[in-house]
Amino acid sequence: MRPRTLDEFVGQEHLVGERGPLRRSVARGHLTSLLLWGPPGTGKTSLARLLANAIGADFATLSAVMSGVAEVRAALAAAQERLTLNGARTVLFIDEIHRFNKAQQDALLPHVEDGTVTLIGATTENPYFEVNSALLSRLRVWRLEPLTDDDVAVVVRRALADAERGLAGSLGPDGGVALPDDAFAHLVSIAGGDARAALNVLEGAAALAGSEGLRDAVGRVNPTLAEIEAAAQQRVLAYDRAGDGHYDTASAFIKSLRGNDPDAAVYWLAAMIAAGEDPKFIARRLIISASEDVGNADPRALQVAVAAGQALDWIGLPEAQYALAQAAVFIAVSPKSDSVGRAYSAAMADVLKHGSLPVSNHLKTAGDRRMKTHGIGVGYLFPHDFEGDDVAQQYLPDSLAGSRYYVPGDQGHETVIAARMAERKAARVEKPRRKSRPSQPMASMSDGMRPREEARKRLADTQKKDAAS
Secondary structure, eight states: OSSSEEEEEEOOOHHHHHHHHHHHHTTTOOOOOOEOOTTTTTHHHHHHHHHHHTTTTTTEEEEEETTTTHHHHHHHHHHHHHHHHHHOOEEEEETTTTGHHHOOOOOTTHHTTTTTOOEEEEEEHHHHSSHHHHTTTTTTEOOOOOHHHHHHHHHHHHHHOOOSSSSSSSSSSSSOOOOOOHHHHHHHHHHOHHHHHHHHHHHHHHHHHHHHOOTTTTSBBBOOHHHHHHHHHHHSOOTTTSHHHHHHHHHHHHHHHHOOOHHHHHHOOOOOOOTTTOOOHHHHHHHHHHHIIIIIOOOOHHHHHHHHHHHHHOOOOOTTHHHHHHHHHHHSSSSSOOHHHHHHHHHHHHHHHHHOOOOOOOGGSSSGGGGGGGTTTOOOGGGGGGGOOOOOOOSOOOOGGGOOOOOOOSTTHHHHHHHHHHHHEEEEHHHHHBBOSSGGGGGOTTTTTTOOOOOOHHHHHHHHHHHHH
């Protein structure tokens, strides 16, 4: 049932419609190397054949799954011979081109550049991730969209009505296949925009109905809804763990969490689990969202997300699906703040702009008392020595003194954090007051390094005693 002309091609109006760029290009006899990127069953191979026919070029095809460098070189040599002897152009179509390794992709470069072949690649994967940049830069990428239900319905009707290539006249004494409305509608809906899947299910259902003697009043094979369901086995989810379905569904899940929609979050979570997504990937996304989108507006979100990840490790699926769903709902309904992420991004921007700035002497570690003669560790104020366990002093590098990265938002717990920061700022304006403490080792540790020094001394004394004994 492949279309024989561009007029028979179903779908992709943005490319081959009346004003589509590919139709207008071949109408002028011009076709550049290109890459067709889209889901299965959207017509990539059929479109490549039609484009080659439209410019009068020979059509050669390779499957990246089955072919190696030798097959590529043989196809290129044949194309060169046709061009040299007959002046005939060749369109070389490579299906699933992303399966070629770097060496195989690089072997195509000179022949694409010198015009030996017009290359048409087809891929279900994101070419910007899977195809070498050198080859990709020589191809125009065209995106094919999943077929609409109306498009699939056109394909199915054609298959039912076509006596030469379809099912009309192919089965039964009187020929033909007739689908009841409910079976037709179900077939279209389960195809998921994949014309090939729809035709495969239709063919299987017709065979089942024929073997069971199901016919209508005029003798046509009559698959019912039950035969369609049996042939399909189950709805094939439009999801590929390694392809765009993975990224698109994950994106919808993340944005639903961020957008405060628990219903959508649970739906996309269920879609990923039903399609066989790695549940650890889902747990990681929940943990990331808890920090990135909720942050300190509700710090419990991170705890719930991490707990869901741990539950997954301990009990696995299917039981852990409840923990994942709990975390998804909690994050979706939590107050949101990206203040932490903004703070980190701003700080990173300064790090990248200014490089590794020196640490002020008063913040450095004086591992040896003699280092203090050089000013190292001198002047540090131990916050716990002061009222409120806080004292104003500079912690940022000198060139960034006064910079502010973290600005708490006005949602959830961050309002408490904002109030606390405001109180501390106001208190720092006043002269700091030291605490009155009983005489003990911790009371005099104004440089914050005494515990480590005393531990080292005790260890040295112990080692001396051991050596003496």
